[in-house]
Amino acid sequence: MNAPNDRAKPDTIAFASKGGTRADQDWETDVLVIGSGAAGLSAALDAAKAGLRVIVCEKSPRLGGTTALSNGMIWVPCSAQARAANIDDTIANARTYLQHELGVHYRAQFIDAYLEDGPAALTALENGTSVKFTLATTPDYHSSQLGGADKGRALSPAPYDGRLLGKDFDLIGDPIRVVLGGMMISSSEVRSFLNPLQSVASLKHVVTRLSRYARDRLSFRRGTELSGGNALIARLLVSLHEYGVEIWPSSPAVELTQEGRARHGCHYQADRRWHPRARLTWCCSRNWRLCPERAVENGRQWCTPA
Numbered sequence: 001m002n003a004p005n006d007r008a009k010p011d012t013i014a015f016a017s018k019g020g021t022r023a024d025q026d027w028e029t030d031v032l033v034i035g036s037g038a039a040g041l042s043a044a045l046d047a048a049k050a051g052l053r054v055i056v057c058e059k060s061p062r063l064g065g066t067t068a069l070s071n072g073m074i075w076v077p078c079s080a081q082a083r084a085a086n087i088d089d090t091i092a093n094a095r096t097y098l099q100h101e102l103g104v105h106y107r108a109q110f111i112d113a114y115l116e117d118g119p120a121a122l123t124a125l126e127n128g129t130s131v132k133f134t135l136a137t138t139p140d141y142h143s144s145q146l147g148g149a150d151k152g153r154a155l156s157p158a159p160y161d162g163r164l165l166g167k168d169f170d171l172i173g174d175p176i177r178v179v180l181g182g183m184m185i186s187s188s189e190v191r192s193f194l195n196p197l198q199s200v201a202s203l204k205h206v207v208t209r210l211s212r213y214a215r216d217r218l219s220f221r222r223g224t225e226l227s228g229g230n231a232l233i234a235r236l237l238v239s240l241h242e243y244g245v246e247i248w249p250s251s252p253a254v255e256l257t258q259e260g261r262a263r264h265g266c267h268y269q270a271d272r273r274w275h276p277r278a279r280l281t282w283c284c285s286r287n288w289r290l291c292p293e294r295a296v297e298n299g300r301q302w303c304t305p306a
Helices: 014-018 038-049 080-084 091-105 108-126 162-171 187-194 200-216 228-242 292-297
Strands: 026-034 054-057 133-135 154-157 246-248 253-259 262-269 272-283
Touching (some): 038 054, 038 108, 038 272, 054 272, 080 133, 091 108, 154 228
Parallel strands (some): 026 272
Antiparallel strands (some): 133 154, 262 272
């Protein structure tokens, strides 16, 4: 496990303390990541843990993309969490399940890489960071299918207390599933909120959540008890701050060009332009207009789709 690099850390997340200070100029970095969803922030964190200088550029004023809107759930058979819970499963069973699910779309090379490397990749993402996943109760979509499982493969981001983000809480994209104008509820809480009088435990839980939400709204624009994709983005954000990664919101990429073996993306904000130059560019965005020819002809060298 690599420790955070020894560059000076700001008191708050880098982009929050630098707002509006960048003028038209070149910026040098090792890795430039375009997009701030789970794919982009995970890639940035992995590079930063390896000791590389990283800049993340996001076109929106808030971070997270569609990840912030989602449950943030991932499907990783035979994870460390599953082994700790003594889940009876094998990579071979998961492979069989995907063969039947995908049919003619099954691509052995990619599936094998995903299944064999997925558990280790998840562990590497969690080690030395604030990113944490827990086993979800969700079964495979077709758990009765050959090779299917009714538990142990789906994982959810661990909840996160958004108050710990301070003023940077507002940088997290808004979720979809909210009640009372801004309180997030997880799938496991729906039954309690629909019928809080079904038990003393349900009533206590709902009252506790509502009390916390009322206090939150005195200082924040919405509830701070984060779950799902919101929690994942918050945990990634905290981890990137710890490893000294710079994140630039409201910075859409307008083009990618190449100079020798180096790449640099041209970004803008309002009427300003700046040019981060990097040895490696990861495009974790759906904006293929940046490099349409290279995305098809030489995708591995230029872009990694989210």
